[in-house]
Amino acid sequence: MDRPGVVALVAVLLVVVGGGIAIGSSTPSLSAHGPTSVSGTEETSVFRLGDRTVRQIIYADRETLVYSFALANDGRLPVTITEIAPLERSPRLFRYTGVTDASGASEFSIPAGERRQVRVSMLMHSCETLSSRAGSFATEVNLKTSRAGVLDRVVTVEFPEQVHTGSPREAFCPRATASSRPPG
């Protein structure tokens, strides 16, 4: 190979490697959108307040709330969602238990530039520790992702709506005891 050819090859390699590193070191770009739906609650309602869109649900102790929305891969590589990762600050009344796509697969991929309907499952729990006049929000989820099978990242995705519930009265909080939560 003549000298100009070597230079060109090196340049191409540099671009490829550099680009790969750049893509690899970046966080996948995921965003959540409607349509949304929810199951596992007796009733639900959505309202707007300021810049917030709130989905109010009725707490059902130890039941699982499934919140569905469209997850968009806004990046340039396909992204595989592998599982839920813990949040820095967990909601008081929700515990994230899993994420699946619409078919129920717990590990699924979203091609670049496409959307998939996903379901985040949340256990409603711990009302016995929260005053019955207090509430709790689930506003985001941490997703473990991989790209090309090796580039693992945890991505925080904000829900299209802030899911909110109030802690129920004792009659609807079977594990509550007289001393397990503050008055309310």
Add this chain to the structure above:
Amino acid sequence: MRRSRPSVAHPAPQRGLRLLVGLLAALLLGAVTAIPVQAHEERGAGFPDGTGRRPTYLGLDNPRHRVVCKPDSADRIAAMAPGPLKSRNRALLAECGTNSIQSAINTITRSNTSIYVLPGYYTERRWANLEKSNYCSNLESESNQPLEGSAYIGSISSPGGEPDGGNDDTGPIALSYGDQRRCAHNLNLIGIFGDETPGNNSIHCDSRFCGTQVVGTGQRPKAVTIDNKFAKLNAIRADRMGGVYFRNFTVQQAEFNALYVMETDGFVIDRLIARGNDEYGILAFASDHGLISRVNAYFNGDSGIYPGSASDINGNSQKFKPTRYSIEIRHSKSHHNALGYSGTAGNSVYAHHNEFSNNATGIATDSLFPDHPGLPQDHARWSRNRIHSNNENYYKRYVHKGVCEKPIEKRGYINGTVCPVIPTPVGTGVLIAGGNFNSTDHNWIYNNWRYGTMQFWVPAALRGEMDPAKQYDTSNGNRTFGNLMGIRPNGSRAHNGLDHWWDDEGERNCWENNRSSRGTPTDNFSVDPPACAAGGSLFTPGAPVKDAGFLSCSEYDRDDPEFRDPPECEWFDSPSKPGSGSGRVSADDAVALTSGSSGGGTSGQLGIAMVGVGGVLLLGLALRTRVWRRQLSTVRANRG
């Protein structure tokens, strides 16, 4: 040590059913005797039918009486100033038959009997330490008058909890009326129960206890002190006690209520001190024909005075003027509490000539919490009250410093510790969170460093009603007029942070004829609503622009280190004192409350509003408002 928890009750088996029943209660009031409704952790209560009446004081010479005294009562009487009252106390002392108020009550044989309590300190140890019968110890399984099963759930003390000095096993909190009466001291230091036929469908008082008057005979309320010492949830409970009269004593240190009036048609609470309670000083729940007068309530973690779910006699009315009020509160002081006055579903309450000061928030009424009968809140009137200096930040002073983690009896409630049970915006005079047809008129509202008044919409979903048609059924028809804002009664200035804060939501709301320490009242209104006579504000479709902050603050939990100060909640930030503005205003301003110049705020005060509200929230608002105005200008130009 934490003991039994009171939070009031509700029975019903299914939430939807309970809500439906609550609505029916409003619709059918007057047609049915006892309509089931719900509230805190308590049995399902019912509004009285409204046929009762407010009792009159029978004096200290009611021939039908019992006398209670303590060993040192003679000395205390001897120390009284000479006069007829001292003479009467001496005479009564000679008749003293017991040292227990409850024991005296138990001997009543005829209605309208007075219990004269001579000066002394009463702890009612006999009843505080009363050994429960087998029946009362096993209500969950043995009750022959049980509530719906779900009402018991969660009402037992923790089986694995820490020992609690013998008080650990309080049994269920939500008891049927029949069990409350039969096991009067499971939850109450002193209990008076008026309905002796709990098996029938009437909640009327029909026993020898009707019209009982409990009267301290000292010169002042502090001469007789009833100290629960956190032995029971409630210090005094008067249940279905039509005609009951409480007068001239101090009652203190309960986890729930110092004085609890329940399902009662006709009562008076006069010259009482209610202090040092984890939640309420005085709670009058699902009651009618009530008077709360000359009460001094302080050091309470919720409110000093709570006319909760008062009979909703105007609930179906779309008129501003009520047919009548169910509970009147007058000449009282409520200070150094989380809330001076609270009113979740505080319907048809008339509070006038009171002083609500030095609380975190002076007056709050709301439709924020599910399961209270009579929601959404409506038709309260606050008039000619002094509502000032409500800037106490108990969140930072006690909750965030861990004081409220201590055992309840060691928190120092009686010495001024306040552990707020609920979130409320520190520095606010009057807060209407989702109320309808309320009148805030002719008050002195000053020196509240956040807002003088604050009103915002609360979506029905938050109280558990998901019907889309109901989502905007709050914050309508309220009028705020004739108030002196930032002006003391003597005419000197003490600015509010912002005189009026409103989220622009709701129809038929108006602010007019309010005078301000700053001349024109300051507000954050995007557009001034029309005058009251012109119909007030118009419903504005679309999403509310202003977020009052209650959702973020709803995550407050005083027991949780992470959520004692919820993220993005600004209500617990101490507002700074508004600019100097010392000196007196003109005599005109200081004089008649009714002669103010017209004027809700002007949109020109948006800059001031931004200072009061602060932060990104209002920046967003300002931008949207600008767009809105531009659109309005365009529309007007096109019309022109």
